[in-house]
Amino acid sequence: MNAPGSAGPPLAALRRVTRTRPQQNPGERCEMCAAPIADEHQHVVNLDSRGLMCTCRACYLLFTDEVANLHYRAVPERYLSFAEFTLDARAWDELQIPVGLAFLFRNSVQARTIAFYPGPAGATESELALAAWQRIVDDNPSLAVLRPDVEALLVRRTDGPHGSCYLVPIDACYELVGRLRMLWRGFDGGQQAHQAMDDFFATVQHRSRPAPVNAASISGGPS
Numbered sequence: 001m002n003a004p005g006s007a008g009p010p011l012a013a014l015r016r017v018t019r020t021r022p023q024q025n026p027g028e029r030c031e032m033c034a035a036p037i038a039d040e041h042q043h044v045v046n047l048d049s050r051g052l053m054c055t056c057r058a059c060y061l062l063f064t065d066e067v068a069n070l071h072y073r074a075v076p077e078r079y080l081s082f083a084e085f086t087l088d089a090r091a092w093d094e095l096q097i098p099v100g101l102a103f104l105f106r107n108s109v110q111a112r113t114i115a116f117y118p119g120p121a122g123a124t125e126s127e128l129a130l131a132a133w134q135r136i137v138d139d140n141p142s143l144a145v146l147r148p149d150v151e152a153l154l155v156r157r158t159d160g161p162h163g164s165c166y167l168v169p170i171d172a173c174y175e176l177v178g179r180l181r182m183l184w185r186g187f188d189g190g191q192q193a194h195q196a197m198d199d200f201f202a203t204v205q206h207r208s209r210p211a212p213v214n215a216a217s218i219s220g221g222p223s
């Protein structure tokens with residue numbers, strides 16, 4: 001977990017997760033207590049390995065405390081949309097993400113934000129994104145509701161002046177990356193990969209509720 005290469009540990013864990021997670025695995029068991037679990041089940045992040053563990057409800061609930069000093073964190077189930085989110089074309093170019101989609105999460109162990117975009121090899125870390133991303137967060141204070149390690153911000157480039165941004169459970173990102181990796185063809189992913197992204201965003205949009213308006217008054221107040 002203390003490997004020197006900055007792109008190493010989280011990326012390796014992400015690759016492992018996306019490679020080993022089966023699409024459907026009837027008879028799956030809780031990775032903590034071995035109780036049988038349904039296809040649809042909850043996950044816990046191991047903060048050291050960055051891996052996801054499939055859990056039963058009882059084990060999941062042991063790790064929902066955000067402030068406890070634990071090595072595991074339950075992945076929340078909420079989806080939020082940010083109506084006010086702005087990401088213009090220039091900001092997107094600065095993120096240096098070649099496909100029109102990226103997700104970002106906060107790694108609390110390494111105390112840094114990590115940006116990934118999907119592709120044929122699974123998830124690729126965007127090394128250059130972070131200064132640009134910090135500026136976007138500064139411009140969009142409501143993004144501060146993101147919980148480290150277990151939630152990700154999913155940003156998508158759109159044709160209009162604004163990009164779209166959602167807060168999603170991190171296991172949903174892993175699932176999308178795994179699906180895209182299987183479907184990816186050619187340079188830009190091809191039709192099937194784009195269809196999968198469209199489907200995923202339709203689902204995210206459907207499940208999302210508006211993010212809470214940032215109550216903490218930022219200097220200058222709401223615009």
Ligand SMILES: [Zn+2]
Nearest residue numbers: 030033056059
């Ligand atoms: Zn269990």
Ligand SMILES: [Zn+2]
Nearest residue numbers: 043053054055
């Ligand atoms: Zn699972």
